[in-house]
Amino acid sequence: MKAWVLNNISDIEYKDIEKPQISESEVLVRVRSVGICGSDIPRIYETGAHNMPLVPGHEFAGEVVEVGDPFHSQWVGKRVGVFPLIPCKECRQCKQEKYELCENYNYLGSRCNGAFAEYVAVPFWNIIELPESVAFDEAALLEPSAVAVHAMRRVDPKPSESVAVIGLGTIGLLLTAVLISNGIKNIYVVGNKKFQKERAMKIGIDEAHYIDAKHENVIEKLKDAGIDACFECVGKNETISQSIDSVRHSGRVCLVGNPYSDITFDKNIYWKILRRQLVVTGSWNSAFTHSEKDDWHYVLNALSDGRLPIKDFVTHRFEMPELETGLKIMRDKTEDYIKIMMVM
Ligand SMILES: [Zn+2]
Ligand SMILES: [Zn+2]
Missing domain, CATH: 3.90.180.10 (Medium-chain alcohol dehydrogenases, catalytic domain)
Structure with a gap:
């Protein structure tokens, strides 16, 4: 062959x-x-x-x-x-x-x-x-989509909560689509390319929920929005710090992006994890157990009923x-x- x-x-x-x-x-x-x-x-x-x-x-x-x-x-x-x-x-x-x-x-x-x-x-x-x-x-x-479902489920945002996705590469966009498919309405996305903005809008993100990392103050915008759960889908120092800095007290941060290099925080950022009692978690791969409840079935069901375009x-x-x-x-x-x- x-x-x-x-x-x-x-x-x-x-x-x-x-x-x-x-x-x-x-x-x-x-x-x-x-x-x-x-x-x-x-x-x-x-x-x-x-x-x-x-x-x-x-x-x-x-x-x-x-x-x-x-x-x-x-x-x-x-x-x-x-x-x-x-x-x-x-x-x-x-x-x-x-x-x-x-x-x-x-x-x-x-x-x-x-x-x-x-x-x-x-x-x-x-x-x-x-x-x-x-x-x-x-x-x-299915595989990258199930990775996105897995990340979502690590912090399990509720439909009433505000969520941020930092980084609109393949996983960031898939995750945005998965969050929408799960009924999450208030989703802020952070991208740095015109193409990413177009794609985000195509799946249902409006102008007010798109943050342009090149021209806008990401942290300020996200703080104004009051983010309960933030997904970091880049894997760089700057964006990981943004994720921690932007969530509200008792917020959750899910680290999804594979790291480009060593990751270091300013002391100030580290303090926020403590003083705001943040939950910082990682997400890896996806759950496949043959149960209807696993991440793969979530994707298959959402694809079948048209919730995941x-x-x-x-x-x-x-x-x-x-x-x-x-x-x-x-x-x-x-x-x-x-x-x-x-x-x-
Ligand atoms: Zn892969
Ligand atoms: Zn084993």
Whole structure:
């Protein structure tokens, strides 16, 4: 089969490799759509992956074409989304079904072969059936959308509360859409690009709730608004400080953005955590338990009933051989994008 193989840092090639052999506990998924994640850029160009050579790609959906266990044969031909984290199911976190916190996990596309390929071997446990109404592109957005749902649920804002989202990259925009889908009305978003403003307005944010980080005083504006819960989706000193500084007493701050570098606070900011009794929490990955209540089902249900209009978050679509075109747009920031999707 054809696959993109990361041999070493910055050394990725499209070539023929052996089609994966599946074990009894796995299914073979034919990839139909796979998104490029922000994390794929440093993985491919800066840090490398955990194990190399490796086929990257973890935000994907496709069709089951083979099953390892004949007992699962009714799954052949089904359209599925895939939870890319393969938990050990033995550690303390796994025992509590907090698989996203597994202490000894495997991961499709970062630790074992993923989806920038024609086929992927996926544990049967990791697949979720797609409703008819959910297209493959949308299903490839399940993973980052579930990450957004997970972040929302970490601080669980109520419809009566005011919420801020700082940073309108892919996760920030998805999170905004997820908050709207959950009935949160008073959402302030902070962006720094015209394109981000347009996108935010398209999903329902009005002029008065958009804050332009380049030309406006973010903290002042957010303080005036009285923010109960703030989501930091950038991962930089300045925006993390803004998040802490802008929430009201007893407010909650959820740190979502992956850090660019070391994070340090002014003493003044640190004091605010204490004196205002803030709750500062992190969010990591998403909850996938096969329960109707997990983050993945939230997204699937919201997509099915039209509450989550994220279809046009796919700003670019390329055929699989063009992967490098997509990677370079993201690496070199040559064009505005939300999600770049590879299709087969
Ligand atoms: Zn990702
Ligand atoms: Zn575990």
